[in-house]
Amino acid sequence: MQKKNNYHFETRAIHEGETGDGWSGATLPPIFQSAAHYHESAESLSKTFAGETQDHIYMRLSNPTNRFLEQKLAALESGAGAVATGSGMAAINNACMTLLRSGDEFVASRSLFMSSYTLFTTIFKKYGIRVRLVDPLNLDDIEQAINEKTRFVYMETITNPGMEIADIKQIAQISHTKGIPLMIDNTLASPWLCRPIELGADIVLHSTTKYLSGHGGALGGVVVDAGNFDWTRERFSDFAPFVEQRGRLAFLHRLFKEIHVNFGTTPAPLHSYLTAIGLNTLGLRMERHMENAIRVADFLKDQPKVEWVNFPGFEDHGCHEMAKTQFCNKGFGAMLTFGLKDQAACFKFIDHLDMILNIANLGDCKTLIIHPYSSQYISFSPALKNKLADPQLLRFSLGVEHAEDICNDVAQALEAI
Ligand SMILES: Cc1ncc(COP(=O)(O)O)c(C=O)c1O
Known part of the structure; x- marks a missing residue:
């Protein structure tokens, strides 16, 4: 179905997303509860493995119900693509791990969701990664913490329990001037209240467990890529093969190929289904x-x-x-x-x-x-x-x-x- 792209957010939250072939006219995405997908020919499976088709192979890699949710969330966050995960923490870990190598640094708000704080300050430390914690409201503090080893800046739209609101537009400008992307955990705002990509952020994360699913019935997360960051910069020379394959979507592609698939962070399709239904009433x-x-x-x-x-x-x-x-x-x-x-x-x-x-x-x-x-x-x-x-x-x-x-x-x- 062709959708007009000038609908208001509330309308798009309901109508965004394709109704797929083979859905028998269903208005909700079926829960594709199948661990793997059959291919008619050896060539078809081979081409799909090679990334030449968008068909499905195995649930850990992709699944039609999960893809429905990914497309809907990418559109609602004004992004170019998304990968859904089994939890918000999986999304955060995946996004960070895609960028970080031993010896790297990143800059993050000192006021973080408790598990993010533990991941950044304790777990990543074991692998030789350093987080520099900054006051999210102090732009000078943020700018000064960025050095030649910094791979990205990480903020939450509304901090918890601090209730602070960082200036995403300004922080995006600072990050971009320094040649690094800005990552935003937008869980507490939801795209109804704030769309960080429209303010200049490059990567948006959610625990979809919260407002997006809305009813406390599903666990999930998502990484949305704006598709705007230039990964050909010298600092990100390790992204070259991914840029070659997917251009501006190099980050999401690398996240999918290296981290999501190999760490096994796929959501169960039932959870994606429940989250997609929840999105219908997000605005209300x-x-x-x-x-x-x-x-x-x-x-x-x-x-x-x-x-x-x-x-x-x-x-x-x-x-x-x-x-x-x-x-x-x-x-x-x-x-x-x-x-x-x-x-x-x-x-x-x-x-x-x-x-x-x-x-x-x-x-x-x-x-x-x-x-x-x-x-x-x-x-x-x-x-x-x-x-x-x-x-x-x-x-x-x-x-x-x-x-x-x-x-x-x-x-x-x-x-x-
Ligand atoms: C801001 C924020 N980000 C991430 C998470 C982690 O999400 P999940 O519990 O879905 O892993 C939470 C959970 O409360 C959160 O509040």
Whole structure:
């Protein structure tokens, strides 16, 4: 079916993607639950192995349901191509491993999702790779951390739990002036709120487990390649064979051939199917997520037992203006953090909630809360834990329920502490 490319995002989120041949007119992608694909002739299989056709061979390499999701996500992120993975962490690892060799460096925000932080500072270190952590809001800091060994800059659109919003346009300019690509984990914003490629980023990553699938029912990730970066630069001379084969899509091609296939990071097609269905309502859900975050942040601010609230939607928040500009006045994200007196108060508050769930996830249609200090950061050293989290802090991921019900649940749990 031919699609007009001037539809609004919400329409494209539903209609983007081909309805494939052999789908018997189905309006949803079938779940192709087959480990391998039959070829009519030895020549056909040989040509597909040689990359001369887009046919499928074996599920670890590609699968029609996964490909449907990849095409849809590439289009929604304004990218030229995408590789779907079994988790967000697989996407992050794949993207970094495609670029990094022993002795290389990269620059990353010091405020990162906990597993990304561990991967960058501990796991990569074992292989002789150095990450230079920087303040995502300090452009000079970012520029100065880049040297001749740096292979890329890595940022999150909205940091968690810091709630900081980096200037993607400026950081892309700095990276490009230095001849390196910018990689953005766009999980907390979703392409509804922010499309980093349109701001100059080169590679966009997601944990699709969150807003994209939307219902807490599927695990997944994706790497989207803008197809804009010039990989013929001297610094990336090791990309030459991939440039020769795929030109501007050299990065995605290398990621697929070297890392994705050999590390086995393919998603199960059921998860891609669930994620593709979730995307249909992304626009609607994000609108409600954003509205609820504003309503609940305002409510929390007025509660005497709440010591502070960190939400970029507040006019006096350091990233408020950046959020308004970068997110085109559509919202401020649907995550916030707030502080109670101490850890005991946080535990009591959580234990008295009726509807809001104490869960280690975010971006679900349900409202979720967590005390990161005693959960996600529990195995970090006390010094690092105190640097990255705060025993007073609770992290809220606002769902799409009625805002009044969320506020009422918060109010009754606050009364109990
Ligand atoms: C910003 C961010 N990136 C990546 C991930 C990892 O995603 P997954 O759990 O799908 O591996 C998460 C998970 O919470 C996240 O919040």
